[in-house]
Amino acid sequence: MGGAAAASIAWSRCGGADCIRLSGLAAGLGGLDPGLSGLAAGLGVEVRPQLEVAAEGFPAMAGRLVRDGDDVCFVPRFGFADGTSYTIAVGGTTAAVLTRPRPQPAASTEVLAIYPTAAEVPRNLLRFYVWFSAPMSEGYAARHVQLVDATSNEPMAGAVLPAGSELWSADRRRLTVLLDPARIKRGLTAQRQAGYPLRRGEPFRVVVDDGFRDALGRRLRGAAERRYAVGADERRRVDPGTWTVFAPSGGTREPLEVEFDRPLDHGLLTRCLHVTGPDGLPVAGSPEPGPGERSWRLTPGRPWAPGSHRLIADPVLEDLAGNSVSRVFDRDLARPEDRPRPVSGTASVAFCAR
Amino acid sequence: MSEYGLRPGSANVQSAGPITFGPAGILFLADNGSATVFAVDVADQGRSAGPEPFDLADVDARIGSYLGCAASDVDIRDMAVHPVSHGVYLSVQRGHGAAGQAVLVRIGVPDGAVTDVPLGRVPVAQTAIGDAPAEDDQRQDVTLPTGDQGEEVTYGGRTIRILRRPIRTSTVTDMAYVDGDPGALLVAGLSNEEFSSRLRRIPFPFGADVTGNSLEIFHVSHGKWETAAPIRTFVPYDHGASILASYTCTPVVHFPLAGLAAGSKVVGRTVAELGSMNQPLDMVSFADEGEEYLLVANSSHGLIKIACRDIDGQAPLTTPREPVGVPRETKDLQGITRLANLNGGYVLALQVDGDGRRHLRSLKTASL
16 A cells, blocks of 8 residues: 555544545545554554654654545544644655644733732732733743842842742633742741842832733733832731721621731732621622732622621731731741641631621 | 542543552542542553663653644653553643643653553542541631531631632642552642642542541741741652652651641651752652662752661751751752652653753662
8 A cells, every 4th residue: 555645635624623634545445444443554644743853763643544535534633733744654755744824813811910019018028920811821931920120120030939830720810920938938048048039128020021822822912010119028927906997887888998907918818808797697798809908898798787797817818928817937936926826717806887 | 440449430631730650550640720639540551561771862752743743842740650561651731721731641661652541431530639628727718608508617606607618729749659558649739829838648549528638747947947838849758657848948858657647737857958049840769779768859950869867867957057958969960850760770760951852761779
């Protein structure tokens, strides 16, 4: 069969899947069973992607040959990749090279927000979040998200936790970026040698450039950035007792307003605060972090019942430096007041709807 | 496979994560898309392999050739070696974004043949990571349900109903299986929100009710500061009695596995630091002339070798100095990102060269 030749070789569809169609190759095969496993070996059809590095012994692309009338179709087990060229060999001879088109749809995805939104962050800032308007591709964060010194405009090398797994929300729209914890934790060699990633009094910018690809492989519509001033370290536990609660009036749908003593982590804030009513049942409504993540409000779905309510904080709630309700991020063993606090389930603040 | 609770089904992995072998040739695969760990019978038919080394140049391009894509579209996320056939299993993400696809690739030893391992219609069991943490584990997503879901809790004289939900997206950074009765799969993860140190111990076969518990691991640095930190990579040694864990911030910490109660806080013993601007990537243990050693692959230094007896004899670090902690040898072996025990005489390394090409390379343990 080595002498068999196809009249034409082209992209096509076969049985609902993309394929490479070799027209006329099956002519003369007679009553050969369509789709039979021996077809590939018998016809000597092999498909290979063109690679920068290629050598003898590289495997052919996985797939199967399907007979379609007088044609033979190569249906790959893993789809053809956009922009990749494929060499089709028949009987050991290159018969065609086909290049998969690379669609260039217009960029439509953009950065919706960068958190925190506070103008000033503590020197020991632990993480920030980047929200995108559509699901994103993995593998671009290290090259396309940077911290930049706002004075010199130089990238701050080594500020962000390098390599390893990217941290995405399940829908791939929110990226969590950690500053290198080894440079924030006291007592570690990295902290002593390289110092904090941020320097007090020296502003910086978080920059997301437009090379970041969305899930469809498109660049962003534009770059995005947020500028921060850098303040003092924050090394205190988050204490709901220090919060200011502005109680709403009973019988109204006024929002409950809570002001914090410092900005809190946006990601955790959206899920770690809840309110229960006089009956002990949760108050349904629309929670919303306030400007700079220094406050939180809850607009109830129904008017407030008069009487005693509770604002309940999940102990995992952290501030910008990773201090939570139950522990400080980086505990000085000589400070008994920083010992992890046993919090049974939740911490709460009482207030009364007037 | 039914004795391990595996039933015909599919391991629908969305985002390739760490892999490791368990008992009877069962492979555990972490899916970082759905926060699930699958146990799959890979039905490896390979014959029992010998003590020879195995090397394969351009493993990424070979896989690309088989999968029909460029080597740059082959993201090799983890590597495991089958205990009998010594076949090399690679957890691969092919392509990016919506077109991305998780593929389990098998490299035959010694022929180097590339195939993919079917994950559909195979004996499989699965467990969600973060489901049902221990009752007293505070580190979970607590919500107040509107219906009658959840449970009643009482505090301050008041009873409310709360719903404990699976912890938010957690990216599995490493897994290991330790024998026992029952055996257990250890899973380290990195949360995309709270900064915590969670090592889950999931009994295997996976239970119908309890899917695991989590241990809070803290490490004490220089006797002065204690912090929680996510484990990046870890390795059981001393027949599973001890764990050596390396953190995102490069301290290397020892803690005993035996006797850990569910949901307990464990304070580890910091025994080494691997230096600044560096990330631990993978660890493996091997024996040589009756002594057990550990190898640590990391992003900024050559391969590091540590003797287990030095770990056992290392007092907790109290005086910062560089290099800090247990004696270690740094080998002139750069670019190693993954490690696995090949056959006792050799450790298999996935190594990236200066041109970004990735190769499989055997390291003779007696020469390390």
